[in-house]
Amino acid sequence: MAGPAFDPNGAVRFDMKTGATSDARGARLVLVPAAALESLERSTPGALAHLGSEVGRGCGARVAARLGGESAVRSAPLEVVVSHLAGELAIAGLGVVHVERWGRALVVVVTNPAVASDGFVGAAIAGALHAAAGREVAVAPLGKDGTTARYFVGASQTVTKVRSLVSQGKAWSDVLASLQEKRS
Amino acid sequence: MTPKEKIAKLESLLARIKERARAPRTNGATAIATAFDEGEASEVKARAAVEEAAVHVEQAPPTVAATPSAKTTSAPPGLVDGSGWSEPPPTQADGMPDGMPDMDVEVSAEVVEIDIDDPGMMPAESGAQPVAEHVARAEPELEVTSEELLEAEPAPAAEQPTPPPANEIVEPAPSSSPRPIATEAAETYEEESAPRHTPPPESGKQVAAPSVKPEPRKSSIPPPSEGHTLLGGWREPGIALPTRDEGHKVPVRVPPPPPPPPPPPVAAAQPFRPEVTKPELPAEANVASFEGAAPAFAPATFGELLDATLSL
Numbered sequence: 001m002a003g004p005a006f007d008p009n010g011a012v013r014f015d016m017k018t019g020a021t022s023d024a025r026g027a028r029l030v031l032v033p034a035a036a037l038e039s040l041e042r043s044t045p046g047a048l049a050h051l052g053s054e055v056g057r058g059c060g061a062r063v064a065a066r067l068g069g070e071s072a073v074r075s076a077p078l079e080v081v082v083s084h085l086a087g088e089l090a091i092a093g094l095g096v097v098h099v100e101r102w103g104r105a106l107v108v109v110v111t112n113p114a115v116a117s118d119g120f121v122g123a124a125i126a127g128a129l130h131a132a133a134g135r136e137v138a139v140a141p142l143g144k145d146g147t148t149a150r151y152f153v154g155a156s157q158t159v160t161k162v163r164s165l166v167s168q169g170k171a172w173s174d175v176l177a178s179l180q181e182k183r184s
Numbered sequence: 185m186t187p188k189e190k191i192a193k194l195e196s197l198l199a200r201i202k203e204r205a206r207a208p209r210t211n212g213a214t215a216i217a218t219a220f221d222e223g224e225a226s227e228v229k230a231r232a233a234v235e236e237a238a239v240h241v242e243q244a245p246p247t248v249a250a251t252p253s254a255k256t257t258s259a260p261p262g263l264v265d266g267s268g269w270s271e272p273p274p275t276q277a278d279g280m281p282d283g284m285p286d287m288d289v290e291v292s293a294e295v296v297e298i299d300i301d302d303p304g305m306m307p308a309e310s311g312a313q314p315v316a317e318h319v320a321r322a323e324p325e326l327e328v329t330s331e332e333l334l335e336a337e338p339a340p341a342a343e344q345p346t347p348p349p350a351n352e353i354v355e356p357a358p359s360s361s362p363r364p365i366a367t368e369a370a371e372t373y374e375e376e377s378a379p380r381h382t383p384p385p386e387s388g389k390q391v392a393a394p395s396v397k398p399e400p401r402k403s404s405i406p407p408p409s410e411g412h413t414l415l416g417g418w419r420e421p422g423i424a425l426p427t428r429d430e431g432h433k434v435p436v437r438v439p440p441p442p443p444p445p446p447p448p449p450v451a452a453a454q455p456f457r458p459e460v461t462k463p464e465l466p467a468e469a470n471v472a473s474f475e476g477a478a479p480a481f482a483p484a485t486f487g488e489l490l491d492a493t494l495s496l
Contacts, residue, residue: 032243074487081486104481133490158496179496 003080004066006087023062034093034114041117049119059088060131070134085128094124102173103180105119106153107142115147120152131151142172154174 012029013022021029041048063084067073073081078099086097095113099106108125112116115121122139129137138159142150143166152162158179165175185193483489 074490075485076487078483078486078489101481101483101489104492105496106489129490133487135494136488137490137494152496153490153493155494 003076005080006084008087008091011088011091013061023058025062027058037115037120038117041115041120046116046119047155048109048115049123052115052120052123055092055094056089056127056129057131058127059092059124060086060128060133061090063128063132064134067132070132073132074134080134085132089128089147092124094121097125100150102176105176105179107154107176108139108151109148110151111148113147116183118151121149124152125153140166142166142175151167 004018013024013026014020015022021031023029032118037048037051040051044180049173062083064070064073065077067080068085082097082099089095089097094110096111098109098111098183101107110121110125113121120148122141126137129135136156137153138156140152140154140159142152142161144150152159152172153174154162162175162179165178166172481492483492
């Protein structure tokens with residue numbers, strides 16, 4: 001891997017005297033129970049997605065900081081960026097993240113998510129990518145297979161189309177294949 | 185005629201009467217015979233009177249009757265004198281030929297009195313026979329047999345025997361005629377109640393004995409279509425149909441009825457199993473052939489992948 005490896009040491013700092021939890025750069029963190037986030041989903045629809053987006057932006061900003069900025073991130077190898085993003089999201093407690101490439105389509109796979117909310121997880125992925133690479137992206141859930149959830153990353157117009165096809169019961173693989181035909 | 189001849193004649197007459205009386209005849213004849221037995225006493229009287237007259241004739245000189253009917257023996261038959269005696273018709277023995285000169289004809293003025301009015305006396309050859317007694321004797325038989333029949337059906341009044349008038353002589357029934365009428369009627373009813381023999385079978389119908397297990401009726405094989413006609417008849421195959429020229433209608437041929445559908449297959453008792461036929465395929469073969477190469481997308485940086493996915 002050509003590039004800095006992800007180093008999780010000192011990513012979270014717990015100051016016992018002041019009672020503050022902060023990241024490596026000193027930004028304060030709040031440990032929130034996952035159940036509280038799910039209750040927020042039931043009480044205030046859309047708030048959890050916004051919260052997830054902010055969690056993801058923080059993760060993406062730290063990756064970009066390590067890798068030397070948004071352009072460095074876009075020029076960095078895929079494996080370096082995926083490693084740093086997955087490291088940051090894991091420290092945040094969202095789950096294990098890896099990336100699948102279906103042709104030209106980018107699919108982010110999240111295993112063992114802390115919050116069983118596609119809005120929350122999807123918004124966190126989109127926020128992380130946006131903050132790391134400096135590109136506005138949209139995410140559409142493709143489906144779940146046990147404790148594994150897949151999310152398609154693309155433009156907002158394409159994401160809307162994928163959402164529509166998946167909600168009609170079409171297999172997510174077929175949906176991704178259809179996207180490739182259109183492109184070719 | 186001498187007294188002996190007269191006696192002999194009378195005896196012969198008596199013998200004839202007895203012979204007739206003894207002959208098997210009807211009840212009337214029997215009645216006559218019985219009546220004759222009863223009248224034997226009178227006969228004895230008559231015989232005694234004849235013998236007595238013969239004695240007087242022998243004692244007295246012979247006289248010739250001065251009557252014109254000297255050669256006649258008696259009055260004409262059928263006439264009855266005042267004493268009631270009826271002279272029998274002349275016989276061959278009595279009637280002497282006129283050419284016999286030596287024959288003296290003696291006519292006895294004496295009259296033998298024979299009481300023929302006595303009911304027991306046998307009638308002479310006049311033919312009169314008492315029939316009334318026969319009818320009287322037949323009545324009990326009729327009564328005995330008709331009592332049973334009177335309840336069912338009274339005898340017609342026309343068949344009732346009517347007593348003859350007093351001034352008429354009833355002719356006796358022939359020996360073969362008297363038959364008990366009531367007996368016939370009884371037999372008629374007996375025939376109706378109980379037949380004497382088995383009545384003959386009706387002609388034309390013979391009932392066959394029922395078989396133990398009648399065989400199912402098998403439908404015969406339909407004849408070929410050649411013989412069917414709409415007229416409902418059957419024409420022997422091979423015989424030409426009458427043509428229109430002959431003035432007959434040509435029967436329309438009707439196709440024979442279709443054969444009955446085959447019976448449905450009987451459900452097998454075996455379980456429902458498929459018949460498997462396995463193909464014989466080679467173990468290895470180059471089935472797929474590729475032309476060209478799929479466009480490989482190998483982004484070198486994360487930015488290229490991000491641009492590629494955003495370009496979809």
